[in-house]
Amino acid sequence: xxxxxxxxxxxxxxxxxxxxxxxxxxxxxxxxxxxxxxxxxxxxxxxxxxxxxxxxxxxxxxxxxxxxxxxxxxxxxxxxxxxxxxxxxxxxxxxxxxxxxxxxxxxxxxxxxxxxxxxxxxxxxxxxxxxxxxxxxxxxxxxxxxxxxxxxxxxxxxxxxxxxxxxxxxxxxxxxxxxxxxxxxxxxxxxxxxxxxxxxxxxxxxxxxxxxxxxxxxxxxxxxxxxxxxxxxxxxxxxxxxxxxxxxxxxxxxxxxxxxxxxxxxxxxxxxxxxx
Ligand SMILES: *[C@@H]1O[C@H](CO)[C@@H](O)[C@H](O)[C@H]1NC(C)=O
Ligand SMILES: *[C@@H]1O[C@H](CO)[C@@H](O)[C@H](O)[C@H]1NC(C)=O
Ligand SMILES: *[C@@H]1O[C@H](CO)[C@@H](O)[C@H](O)[C@H]1NC(C)=O
Ligand SMILES: *[C@@H]1O[C@H](CO)[C@@H](O)[C@H](O)[C@H]1NC(C)=O
Ligand SMILES: *[C@@H]1O[C@H](CO)[C@@H](O)[C@H](O)[C@H]1NC(C)=O
Numbered sequence: 001x002x003x004x005x006x007x008x009x010x011x012x013x014x015x016x017x018x019x020x021x022x023x024x025x026x027x028x029x030x031x032x033x034x035x036x037x038x039x040x041x042x043x044x045x046x047x048x049x050x051x052x053x054x055x056x057x058x059x060x061x062x063x064x065x066x067x068x069x070x071x072x073x074x075x076x077x078x079x080x081x082x083x084x085x086x087x088x089x090x091x092x093x094x095x096x097x098x099x100x101x102x103x104x105x106x107x108x109x110x111x112x113x114x115x116x117x118x119x120x121x122x123x124x125x126x127x128x129x130x131x132x133x134x135x136x137x138x139x140x141x142x143x144x145x146x147x148x149x150x151x152x153x154x155x156x157x158x159x160x161x162x163x164x165x166x167x168x169x170x171x172x173x174x175x176x177x178x179x180x181x182x183x184x185x186x187x188x189x190x191x192x193x194x195x196x197x198x199x200x201x202x203x204x205x206x207x208x209x210x211x212x213x214x215x216x217x218x219x220x221x222x223x224x225x226x227x228x229x230x231x232x233x234x235x236x237x238x239x240x241x242x243x244x245x246x247x248x249x250x251x252x253x254x255x256x257x258x259x260x261x262x263x264x265x266x267x268x269x270x271x272x273x274x275x276x
Contacts, residue, residue, distance in 0.1 A: 095137035114167035
C-alpha cells in the first residue's frame, strides 16, 4: 500500500514534469507565468486542428494568453486546471459586471463555476437610494447602472437593460478583475466527460504509466478534497476571526470575507471532483 502511494506520487510528478518538456507536443508553453496549454485547449495555429474544438482556441498577445468569446470579446486566461476542468479568467477591461451582462455561454461548452441567479441590469437617469449599489464601471456622469434582483420593479427613472442569469450581483468589496470569472467546460466526444480521464490519456499512453492511472485519479481526488476542505475551513476561521474583530476592522472587510466564503460555498467546479 505504502509502495503504491509512493509509486503514485512519483509517477504523477514524473508525468507532469515529462509533459512540460518543450518537445512534447501535447503541452505548449510551460513558462512560469503562463497557463499550461493542452487538449482541449490549443494555441491558434500552433497545434493541429484535429486536437481541439474551435471554442478552446487561445492566442497570445503582449505576453498574455487570451480566449475569445464572440458575445463578449477577449478575456485573459489566468490559469487552467485540467483535473477540475476549471478556467480562471481576467477581464482586461476590469469590469466583470460588463462581462456578465454580455457574455452568453449558452452556445459554448463553458459554464460558470457557480450557481446562477437571475438579475436585471437597470440604467437610470438619476441616482437611486443608497440601498442600491451602483456599478461604477458601467455608469457615466448622466447614467447610473445597477444590478437588481429580477423581482424588484425598476424605479421610474430607470430603463431595464437586460435580465441575465449570473453568479453574483455587484458588490464594491468583492469585485476585482477576476472575481467570479471561473468557468468549467463540458466535452462530449472522443474523450470521456471527466477531465481526469482525458488527462491521463493525454499525458501519456505508455503501458508503464497505465497501471498508475487509477491511483493517480484517486490521489488527485483526495488532494482536492483536502485542499477544498482546508480552504473552506480557512475561510470559516477568517469569518469567525473577523466577526471578533468586527469593531476594529469595520463592516467592510467582514462583508468581503463573508462574500468570498459564500462564493466558495457556491462553487460547482470543486464539488465535482470530490464526487468523482
Ligand atoms: C514581454 O516580456 C518580455 C520579457 O519579459 C519583455 O521584454 C517585453 O517587454 C514584454 N512585452 C510586453 C508587450 O509586455
Ligand atoms: C445607459 O444609458 C446611457 C444613456 O442613456 C447609455 O449611453 C449607456 O450605454 C447605457 N448603459 C447600458 C449598460 O445600457
Ligand atoms: C444567449 O444565447 C441564446 C442562443 O443564441 C439565446 O437564446 C439567449 O436568449 C441568450 N441569452 C441572453 C441572456 O441573451
Ligand atoms: C455536460 O454534458 C452532459 C452529457 O452531454 C450533460 O448531461 C450535462 O448536463 C452537461 N453539463 C453542463 C454543465 O453543461
Ligand atoms: C452554503 O450553502 C448552503 C446550501 O446551499 C446554504 O444553506 C448556506 O446558507 C450557505 N452558506 C453561506 C455562508 O452562504
